[in-house]
Amino acid sequence: MSDRSLPRPLLNRGLAGLGTTIFAEMSALAARTGAINLGQGFPDTDGPEEIREAAVRALRAGHGNQYPPGPGVPELRNAVAEHQHRFHGLTFDPDTEVLITTGATEAIAATMLALLEPGDEVIAFEPFYDSYAACIAMAGAVRVPLTLHAPAFRPDLDALRDAVTPRTRLLLLNSPHNPTGMVLTPAELATIAELAVERDLLVVTDEVYEHVVFEGEHIPLISLPGMRDRVVSISSAGKTFSFTGWKVGWVTAAAPLVTAVRTAKQYLTFVSGGPLQYAVAEALRLPDSYFTGFREDLRAKRDLLSAGLTAAGFEVHQPAGTYFITTDVAPLGEKDAITFCRALPERCGVVAVPNSVFYDHPTAGRTQVRFAFCKRVDVLAEAARRLRGL
Ligand code: PMP
Numbered sequence: 001m002s003d004r005s006l007p008r009p010l011l012n013r014g015l016a017g018l019g020t021t022i023f024a025e026m027s028a029l030a031a032r033t034g035a036i037n038l039g040q041g042f043p044d045t046d047g048p049e050e051i052r053e054a055a056v057r058a059l060r061a062g063h064g065n066q067y068p069p070g071p072g073v074p075e076l077r078n079a080v081a082e083h084q085h086r087f088h089g090l091t092f093d094p095d096t097e098v099l100i101t102t103g104a105t106e107a108i109a110a111t112m113l114a115l116l117e118p119g120d121e122v123i124a125f126e127p128f129y130d131s132y133a134a135c136i137a138m139a140g141a142v143r144v145p146l147t148l149h150a151p152a153f154r155p156d157l158d159a160l161r162d163a164v165t166p167r168t169r170l171l172l173l174n175s176p177h178n179p180t181g182m183v184l185t186p187a188e189l190a191t192i193a194e195l196a197v198e199r200d201l202l203v204v205t206d207e208v209y210e211h212v213v214f215e216g217e218h219i220p221l222i223s224l225p226g227m228r229d230r231v232v233s234i235s236s237a238g239k240t241f242s243f244t245g246w247k248v249g250w251v252t253a254a255a256p257l258v259t260a261v262r263t264a265k266q267y268l269t270f271v272s273g274g275p276l277q278y279a280v281a282e283a284l285r286l287p288d289s290y291f292t293g294f295r296e297d298l299r300a301k302r303d304l305l306s307a308g309l310t311a312a313g314f315e316v317h318q319p320a321g322t323y324f325i326t327t328d329v330a331p332l333g334e335k336d337a338i339t340f341c342r343a344l345p346e347r348c349g350v351v352a353v354p355n356s357v358f359y360d361h362p363t364a365g366r367t368q369v370r371f372a373f374c375k376r377v378d379v380l381a382e383a384a385r386r387l388r389g390l
């Protein structure tokens with residue numbers, strides 16, 4: 001029997017300790033101090049003007065100003081299916097195998113709530129994107145972290161095999177990986193696919209950086225043998241089109257999985273905002289030159305910032321994908337990433353994010369700090385100049 005005399009905390013147990021996200025904390029710190037914000041991952045320039053105009057046109061034409069259909073507007077579902085075919089050779093039925101969500105964040109939440117029962121185990125590689133821990137907790141499930149170790153952050157696939165138990169329900173994968181920039185190789189994907197079949201696991205793949213790969217290529221796990229019916233693939237327009245505030249994401253998967261996720265989504269947001277869906281449909285149909293230009297622009301920025309960080313004395317782990325660079329601050333004599341990041345704006349006018357908060361293991365990543373390079377060249381150059389003064 002519970003002891004009624006003890007005050008019960010307001011926040012449910014699963015969310016205890018999750019507090020304010022590190023991204024919100026660090027962006028608030030940047031706003032307060034006027035420092036250059038290389039913390040939270042958002043571009044400082046908006047995406048293509050014609051896509052912004054498409055959003056204005058949709059609003060004016062009254063497209064989506066009233067509740068759009070639950071699975072998303074057909075124009076966007078068709079465009080998502082076309083995009084999956086054009087870039088990855090995958091075929092999805094836009095009516096039954098595509099679901100539009102409020103960003104990848106809602107897709108992840110709805111997927112966890114739909115597929116997990118209390119006590120189910122979810123294996124994910126740490127450091128993990130912050131919403132994973134929260135969503136697994138909200139579903140009452142248990143996260144099982146497997147550490148990616150510097151400098152290469154390659155997954156230990158033997159450890160992965162050993163981590164699977166009879167309670168393991170799903171693997172939650174993110175490639176290209178935020179924050180480390182690791183991109184899973186074809187061989188790693190093949191091993192993961194074999195394991196998923198052998199142990200009858202579902203796999204959720206967070207692919208929001210699918211178009212930000214500098215080394216190798218992005219291969220959706222769902223394209224591998226045996227994966228079409230057990231993978232929920234998640235992506236979003238935020239990163240690819242530099243409109244992170246629009247919060248348009250999507251799920252592509254076999255119909256029974258999409259139906260399950262849609263069931264949860266219906267009671268989270270019912271439907272996602274309408275007019276921007278029409279604009280994202282146009283964005284997904286931009287010519288190849290847009291996607292190549294976007295990636296090459298980011299490659300140059302990656303190289304600029306990583307040279308600056310190296311010159312400033314950081315150990316730099318060059319990312320193969322994403323627009324983040326993970327560094328180690330130990331060579332600067334630092335012992336704790338959180339302390340370092342909280343003091344950095346005062347010390348030199350730059351904001352970064354401590355990777356240590358993305359680990360369950362308390363000592364892993366203790367001196368790792370992430371810098372975002374989705375910023376203007378002059379901003380990155382100025383940040384590098386300031387960091388050199390450390
Ligand atoms: N997953 C990862 C790995 C991310 O970095 C982000 C941030 N864009 C998201 C999910 C959330 O994406 P969205 O903004 O579309 O909700």
Ligand code: GLN
Pocket residue numbers: 021023024039040041042178
């Ligand atoms: N995905 C972004 C990042 O990793 C932030 C998104 C957020 O603030 N939740 O920085």
